[in-house]
Amino acid sequence: MERTLSGREASEAVGGLGWRFLLGAIRTSVPVGSLAEGVAVAAGAVAACGSEADRHLRVDVRPGRVVLTLQSLDHAAVTTRDVTLAGRISAVAEESGSRTEPEVGADAPRSVQxxxxxxxxxxxxxxxxxxxxxxxxxxxxxxxxxxxxxxxxxxxxxxxxxxxxxxxxxxxxxxxxxxxxxxxxxxxxxxxxxxxxxxxxxxxxxxxxxxxxxxxxxxxxxxxxxxxxx
Incomplete structure (x- = not known):
C-alpha cells in the first residue's frame, strides 16, 4: 500500500542510492557526456517507472546532466512508491554505465538544489x-x-x-x-x-x-x- 513518507524517512530510504530529499520530492543528478546520452538516461528512467512514470517522474535533460525528480502527484509528497521507483531507476542507470550517486570532493560539481x-x-x-x-x-x-x-x-x-x-x-x-x-x-x-x-x-x-x-x-x-x- 502506498504511504506518504516524512522527510527523514524519504531521505534515509534513498540516500544510499544517491538521491536527496528536497522540498517534498526526491532528486538525483546523473552526469552525461552528451545530449544523446542524456536522452538515453531519461528513456531508461521512464522505462523503469513503466505506467507510473506520468504520475511520479519528472525529467530535466541537459548536455551535461539529467536531473530526475520523483514525487507522487496524487499526494504532492514522497511516498513508498517513489522510493521503489528510485531504486529501479538507479539499477537501470548502473546497468547502462551511469550513476545516481553525486560526485564528492572540494571540486565536485553541485548535485541538486x-x-x-x-x-x-x-x-x-x-x-x-x-x-x-x-x-x-x-x-x-x-x-x-x-x-x-x-x-x-x-x-x-x-x-x-x-x-x-x-x-x-x-x-x-x-x-x-x-x-x-x-x-x-x-x-x-x-x-x-x-x-x-x-x-x-x-x-x-x-x-x-x-x-x-x-x-x-x-x-x-x-x-x-x-x-x-x-
Whole structure:
C-alpha cells in the first residue's frame, strides 16, 4: 500500500542510492557526456517507472546532466512508491554505465538544489494574487489558501512563499532567496559563502535554515529538510 513518507524517512530510504530529499520530492543528478546520452538516461528512467512514470517522474535533460525528480502527484509528497521507483531507476542507470550517486570532493560539481523566493508582507492575502498573475504561476498542489506558496506550473521558475511581517522593514531587503540543498552538502555550501565574503547572521534554526548575508546586508537562507518534520 502506498504511504506518504516524512522527510527523514524519504531521505534515509534513498540516500544510499544517491538521491536527496528536497522540498517534498526526491532528486538525483546523473552526469552525461552528451545530449544523446542524456536522452538515453531519461528513456531508461521512464522505462523503469513503466505506467507510473506520468504520475511520479519528472525529467530535466541537459548536455551535461539529467536531473530526475520523483514525487507522487496524487499526494504532492514522497511516498513508498517513489522510493521503489528510485531504486529501479538507479539499477537501470548502473546497468547502462551511469550513476545516481553525486560526485564528492572540494571540486565536485553541485548535485541538486532548489531555489525559492521569499517575499516579506504585512498583508499576504493582498499581494499574493498580484505575484500569481504577473508570473503566470499557480497554486501549489493540494494548497490554494490565501497565504500558501506559489509554483511555476511548467517547472521553470523558483517557488515563491510569503513571510508574514508584523511591521514594515524599510531598511531591510523585502525579498530574499532560499537555497534548498541536500542536508549533507549544506556545511560545504555555507563555508564557501563565508569564504567568499559572506556573514552568518543566524544559525538559531539550523539545520532547517541558516541566514547569511553579503557585505551589503542582502540576506539569503541556506535550507535543508532537517529540523522540519513535525
Amino acid at each position: 532548489l531555489l525559492e523566493l521569499a517575499i516579506d508582507a504585512l498583508d499576504i492575502a493582498a499581494i499574493r494574487p498580484f505575484w500569481k498573475a504577473v508570473l503566470g504561476y499557480a497554486d501549489e498542489q493540494g494548497a490554494d489558501g490565501p497565504r500558501d506558496p506559489l509554483v511555476d506550473p511548467v517547472g521553470q521558475g523558483p517557488a515563491i512563499w510569503f513571510q508574514q511581517m508584523d511591521q514594515a522593514r524599510p531598511q531591510r531587503n523585502r525579498i530574499h532567496f532560499d537555497v534548498c540543498v541536500p542536508h549533507d552538502e549544506a556545511p560545504r555550501r555555507i563555508a564557501a559563502a563565508l569564504a567568499a565574503g559572506g556573514r552568518l547572521l543566524s544559525a538559531a534554526r539550523a539545520p532547517a535554515f541558516w541566514v547569511l548575508a553579503d557585505v551589503e546586508d542582502n540576506e539569503v537562507c541556506v535550507t535543508t529538510w532537517q529540523g522540519r518534520d513535525g
